[in-house]
Amino acid sequence: MSQGLFVAIDGPGAAGKSTLLRNLTERFTGAGVPVHATTEPSRAPLGEFARRHTGEYTGMALACLVGADRYHHLETEIRPAIDAGKVVLCDRYTLSSLVLQAGIDGAPEAAVRCINAYADPPDLQIVLTAPPAVLRERLDVRGSHGRFEDDPSLPEREVELYHKAAAASEQAGVRTVVADTSQGPEAIESLLSGLTSTIRGLWSQATPRIHLMR
Numbered sequence: 001m002s003q004g005l006f007v008a009i010d011g012p013g014a015a016g017k018s019t020l021l022r023n024l025t026e027r028f029t030g031a032g033v034p035v036h037a038t039t040e041p042s043r044a045p046l047g048e049f050a051r052r053h054t055g056e057y058t059g060m061a062l063a064c065l066v067g068a069d070r071y072h073h074l075e076t077e078i079r080p081a082i083d084a085g086k087v088v089l090c091d092r093y094t095l096s097s098l099v100l101q102a103g104i105d106g107a108p109e110a111a112v113r114c115i116n117a118y119a120d121p122p123d124l125q126i127v128l129t130a131p132p133a134v135l136r137e138r139l140d141v142r143g144s145h146g147r148f149e150d151d152p153s154l155p156e157r158e159v160e161l162y163h164k165a166a167a168a169s170e171q172a173g174v175r176t177v178v179a180d181t182s183q184g185p186e187a188i189e190s191l192l193s194g195l196t197s198t199i200r201g202l203w204s205q206a207t208p209r210i211h212l213m214r
Ligand SMILES: Nc1ncnc2c1ncn2[C@@H]1O[C@H](COP(=O)(O)OP(=O)(O)O)[C@@H](O)[C@H]1O
Pocket: 011, 012, 013, 014, 015, 016, 017, 018, 019, 020, 138, 141, 142, 181, 182, 184, 188
């Protein structure tokens, strides 16, 4: 059996991560490519707890909480799906911790990097972004998903921090695509088609991975 592929989708709140994940999942499923769509925090009890309590847990505490959930998610869901040859699409991953726990909450960046040091790097990281005013408008329509999105000044800082974090991880060797989702339907359609063929291409060439920790 061929090896799967790990794709992380990250970016500020309301950048369009869940929408992209849904669209990619539909395309791959329609094309007969096996997909495992997932999210972080995960749907396991610890992940659900973290998602519900981003108001009470901040900084290092939240970094540890989402970090523990991440390792459990890798062990119980992501790696088995990759080993089964699937394309794993994950809504949020390590960049969220670098941006939200370190950048926004002020946990020491070195500590957040340390917590995440054994988390498998994705084969492809998609970082969605949009102008802060567009993000704020979408958040107003959709409603906040928690503490981070309650703060109207957040999109501005998040956009900048995601750009920096994406550039640093690309520099460190993680294949990264940064895309603006505010460009209208044609641009989104072409982004979706481009990502679909990139992911299919990587998936068809994937070779067995060495997992960082077993
Ligand atoms: N490319 C896009 N253009 C315009 N609106 C979008 C786009 N992608 C998502 N949206 C809208 O923005 C809102 C947030 O999208 P969502 O996918 O939930 O973002 P996220 O998962 O990043 O928080 C939703 O109302 C969605 O319909």
